Amino acid sequence: MIIVLGVFLRLYHYFINRSLWLDEGYLTSSLLNFNFQQLVTKPLDYQQKAPIGFLLIVKLFLNIVGNNLYGLRIVPLLSGLLSILIFIPVTKYFLKSTGILVAMAILCVSPAFVYHSVEIKQYSTELLCSILSFYLFIKYRTLNGVKEIIIWSLGGAVILWFSFSAIFILGGIGFGLSVYYVINKQWNILFRSFIPFITWMVSFILLFVFFISKTPDAEWVVSWFRFYGDFMPLPPKSVSDLSWFFTSFYRMLDYPMGLLWNFVEAGTQTHSYTPLIKMPFLPFILLAAGIYFCFKNSLQNFNVFVFPLLLVLLASGLELYPLTERFWLFLTPIFIILIGIGLDGLIKAKPLKIIMVSLLLISPIIQSFQSITSSATFYKHKKSYQKELFDMINKEYRDGDAVYVYWNELPGFKVYSNLKKYKFKVTEGQDFRWNSTNLADYNTKLSSDFKKIKNNKRVWVIFNNKFLSNVGDPISMPKWYYENKNLPAANLKTELSKIGKFIKTSNTADVSVYLYQITNQP
Incomplete structure (x- = not known):
């Protein structure tokens, strides 16, 4: 039922064919006006950036179905639908039954995941690439044969061409596994794993040299995100800097996770206690518990989740990657799974589990139905x-x-x-x-x-x-x-x-x- 609901929500918002908002229009300009060669060789209009694989496959669909909004949004839609399907085996590997239920529900019905599945930007595809990266890990991590080595090597290499952020996920997996193998003195698999890791590195270097480095840097973008405090303070030098971590993760629980209780009417006065009544406590507690149980039960899984987060935080501190709203989206599979691990490990009694699951999912479920009954308020700041x-x-x-x-x-x-x-x-x-x-x-x-x-x-x-x-x-x-x-x-x-x-x-x-x-x- 959850999967069916997730598919229905994405198809519903695809077929209502909402208007492009300005940020979508900026990228759409190049997709409509450039041919395949120009998409590869020319800077995009309005200083936009998007992965070359994403641009080319969207252009391919436009050539097939014509220049219209449905054609523009096919790739994000397919990315959203495939994310649901591929996330199923990923959750089954890391989680038990209750955790699987919660993880799939968050991905299927939380509003940000639905919204970006029909937005003509690369974020839905980047989410899919993150999930694919973890799927390749659970499928081919043992590297027992030549086939597994080839598939994992080439799979990761291709993913990088469809997602800028995949370098954090794949790089984090590579670093995390290498540390794990060294700690456990598993030298044979460490040396075998160098084949896919080096293949990914070569793929990224080629991508950077021939495409990313040729895109003009936009200093104003860095100034913009710096002005709004979207880069991690490195190092934190004050209480205000330390508060960045709480504020950023709090906002992440809202957008894109959709777990905060947004029942305060828009336009009403905002009080100092407003963040507290949005119930951030439960997801924060489950997230912390998930980190603990993951470390306790599997150092390998712990490293695979933590090292991508560390790389992203480092990149943010170096002002290479902002952390706000949609830029968290590709990391959400990690947070979702950790919350599921926390729920599985912390709560054993079935009645209590039912209560916790209900409290956790009430907001995304309500918001998903509101997105249909009141589409004008569905992420209205982008409407x-x-x-x-x-x-x-x-x-x-x-x-x-x-x-x-x-x-x-x-x-x-x-x-x-x-x-x-x-x-x-x-x-x-x-x-x-x-x-x-x-x-x-x-x-x-x-x-x-x-x-x-x-x-x-x-x-x-x-x-x-x-x-x-x-x-x-x-x-x-x-x-x-x-x-x-x-x-x-x-x-x-x-x-x-x-x-x-x-x-x-x-x-x-x-x-x-x-x-x-x-x-x-x-």
């Missing part, structure tokens, strides 16, 4: 209405109308104009922020844009009220622009009122549309 508003304009557009797209909504519109054939043409707004010294100067330059539309009868104006900067912009710069409370929406309305009369508006969480009747026409 977009671009498709709906563009379709509305296309339906209500008249001859003589103009459509003006403000600069911060151009990435989204350009993607949808490739996916759909709209009957209207647009005037693309220019970004005058960086060659303006103040608001008055900005508005003078903005009026040059309006000269292109003032001879029309009406003008539809589209702008994004959520993403107020461009990819690569320094945070809150230029200063004059972001200190002004009238920018961009109120100022845009004021300037438009000089050439037209406001008729109506359509406001959503991320995109707004204004319709103006042009006055003083020639």
